[in-house]
Amino acid sequence: MSRFTDREYLTTDQYKNADNLNARIQIHRKFSTNPYGWYNWVFDTLAQLPANARILELGCGSAEMWVNIAGRIPESWDITLSDLSPGMLDAAWRNVVVTGRSFKFEQIDAQSIPHEDESFDVVIAHHMLHHVSD
Numbered sequence: 001m002s003r004f005t006d007r008e009y010l011t012t013d014q015y016k017n018a019d020n021l022n023a024r025i026q027i028h029r030k031f032s033t034n035p036y037g038w039y040n041w042v043f044d045t046l047a048q049l050p051a052n053a054r055i056l057e058l059g060c061g062s063a064e065m066w067v068n069i070a071g072r073i074p075e076s077w078d079i080t081l082s083d084l085s086p087g088m089l090d091a092a093w094r095n096v097v098v099t100g101r102s103f104k105f106e107q108i109d110a111q112s113i114p115h116e117d118e119s120f121d122v123v124i125a126h127h128m129l130h131h132v133s134d
Contacts, residue, residue, distance in 0.1 A: 002133075018061065018062040018087070018088060018091035037068075038065075039064075039065045039068040039069050040068075040069065042065060042069075042124075042126065043069045043072050043073075046122065047072075049077070049121055049122060050121065051074060051076050052076050052077075052078070053074075053076075053077050053078070053121045053122065054077075054078045054080075054119065054120045054121050055077060055078065055079045055080065055120060055121065055122050055123075055124065056080045056082065056113075056115070056119075056120040056122075056123045056124070057079070057080070057081050057082060057123075057124040057125075058082055058083075058108060058110045058113070058123060058124065058125040058128065059082070059083055059084070059110060059125060059126075059127070059128030060081035060082060060083050060088070060089075060092050061083065061088050061091075061092065061127075061128075062088065062091040062092055062095050063081055063091070063092035063093075063095045063096045063103075064095065066079070066081070066092075066095075066096055066099070066101070066103070067095050067096060067098075067099060070096070070099035070100075070101050073101060075101075078104070079101075079102075079103050079104065080103070080104040080105070080106055080120075081096070081103050081104070081105050081106075082105070082106045082107065082108035083107065083108070084107065084108070084109050084110070085107075086107060089105050089106075089107060092105065093105055110125060110128070110132050111132055111133070111134050
C-alpha cells in the first residue's frame with residue numbers, strides 16, 4: 001500500500017494537524033502566477049448553485065478556501081466540511097470559526113460517504129483524490 005493512500009499514515013502522521021498542508025499552501029501562494037487565485041476560481045464555479053445549496057467538501061484540510069472566500073458565501077448555503085483526519089477537522093473548525101459563517105463538520109472517509117445519493121447539490125474533492133485508493 002502506498003503511503004499516499006494509507007489511512008493510518010494520513011491521519012496519524014501526514015495530516016495529524018495542518019502543519020504539512022499549510023507548508024504546501026504557502027509554496028503555492030508564493031509561486032503561483034495566477035493573479036485571480038484558485039479559491040476565487042472555485043467559488044465562481046459554485047456561484048451557479050441554488051440559493052439554498054447543500055455542499056459537501058471531502059478532504060477539507062484546514063478549510064483555507066472557505067476562509068478566503070467567506071465574504072462571498074451566501075448565508076443560505078448549507079456547507080459540510082469533512083476530512084478523514086480529526087486533526088484536520090480541528091484545524092478547519094479553528095480557521096472558519098473566525099469568519100462568523102456556519103459550517104457543519106464530519107469525519108468522513110471519501111471511500112465510504114455516509115449520506116444518501118443526491119443529499120448534496122455538489123460534492124467538492126479537490127487536491128485530495130490521490131489519497132483515495134478506490
